[in-house]
Amino acid sequence: MVAEDELHRGHLSEAYQAADRSSGWMLANIGGMNEPAGEWMTAFEGALGYAFVDKSLLERAITHSSFANESPRSQPVVDNETLEFLGDSILNFLVAEMLLEALPDAREGVLSKARSHLVSEGHFAEMARRLGIGSVLRLAPSESRAGGRLKESLLADAFEAVVAAVYRDGGMERVRELVRRFFRDDIASLNPAEITFRDHKTALQEFAQAAGKPLPVYRLVSESGPDHEKRFVFEVEFEGAGCAVGEGPTKKEAQRRAAKALLELLGRDSG
Numbered sequence: 001m002v003a004e005d006e007l008h009r010g011h012l013s014e015a016y017q018a019a020d021r022s023s024g025w026m027l028a029n030i031g032g033m034n035e036p037a038g039e040w041m042t043a044f045e046g047a048l049g050y051a052f053v054d055k056s057l058l059e060r061a062i063t064h065s066s067f068a069n070e071s072p073r074s075q076p077v078v079d080n081e082t083l084e085f086l087g088d089s090i091l092n093f094l095v096a097e098m099l100l101e102a103l104p105d106a107r108e109g110v111l112s113k114a115r116s117h118l119v120s121e122g123h124f125a126e127m128a129r130r131l132g133i134g135s136v137l138r139l140a141p142s143e144s145r146a147g148g149r150l151k152e153s154l155l156a157d158a159f160e161a162v163v164a165a166v167y168r169d170g171g172m173e174r175v176r177e178l179v180r181r182f183f184r185d186d187i188a189s190l191n192p193a194e195i196t197f198r199d200h201k202t203a204l205q206e207f208a209q210a211a212g213k214p215l216p217v218y219r220l221v222s223e224s225g226p227d228h229e230k231r232f233v234f235e236v237e238f239e240g241a242g243c244a245v246g247e248g249p250t251k252k253e254a255q256r257r258a259a260k261a262l263l264e265l266l267g268r269d270s271g
Contacts, residue, residue: 040136047131048162050178052169057083061165062133062158064148066140077138080161083168087160088119090167094179095119095187102187114190118183122252124156127182133158152250200259204238207266213239216262218255221245234258241266 041058045051052058061080068079095118099111106114117123128134134149137158148154167175204216221233232254237243244265246257 044132044136048166048178049181050166050170050174052165054169057165057169058162059138061161062136063138064140064143064154064158066143066148067138070140080158083161083164084157085160085164086167087162087164090163090175091124091160091179092119094176095183098180098183098187102190103192106192110192114187118186121152121156122250123186124159125152125250128155128159131159131162133162152252200256200263204236204259204263207263208238211240216259218258220251236262238262238266 041052041055044058060078061083063077063079065079065081068077071077092115096111096115099106099114099118103111103114134155137149137154139148139154163175163179166178201216208215216236216238219235219237221235223230223232225231230249231247232249232251233245233247234251234254234257235243235245236255236258241262242265244258244261246254246259246261248254248257
């Protein structure tokens, strides 16, 4: 299954490199312009594991507001923001359903923290990267040049919108199948004993508040690597407790690891 997914993503990347060469920027020809949508759409549907009946729903799901805002008035384009709103609710519900099945004896607090980890911008962005959504986003040229295809917020929003598009196209059972496939391994790997300590930034903030101290301060120490393989180093300082450093592929993950390191120094982290 992994090899098959990689093959689909490879086809998707090749299709978009060709589209980029012919149009000057990716997806410039989608949605009533010059290039037929079939090639990229078939590749993306293969990676997604779902073929849309109404292809316009998929086009809308990957349309950022920057693209819609720059479309001609004579050919208005609808962005993905309302689908994003719907997708967020669907994912919260379906992931909660899966957690209840996987952890039937867990308390509400543990389930809530597990869901917060799974239903988060960072996790959705990772799902989007696995699917290659960044390659198919409909962005204005300026947003694309600014690195929009790599931005976690745009990737997460598009992932939510794609989930909503599947729901609108195929109904609840089809989107449930999709979400279960996406989240199955992540939920299976959860360790109930560690879930309480997973949200390290929140735990550190709560500890500071309980101690009557100012909130922890995070500072970017360094940023390195190409756009597709960034590495960030953050330092977190907590009054009266010193500081700690964390490194990660995103700013949020580096901050989370810094918070975890400081909690360990304080003897407050067991996960």
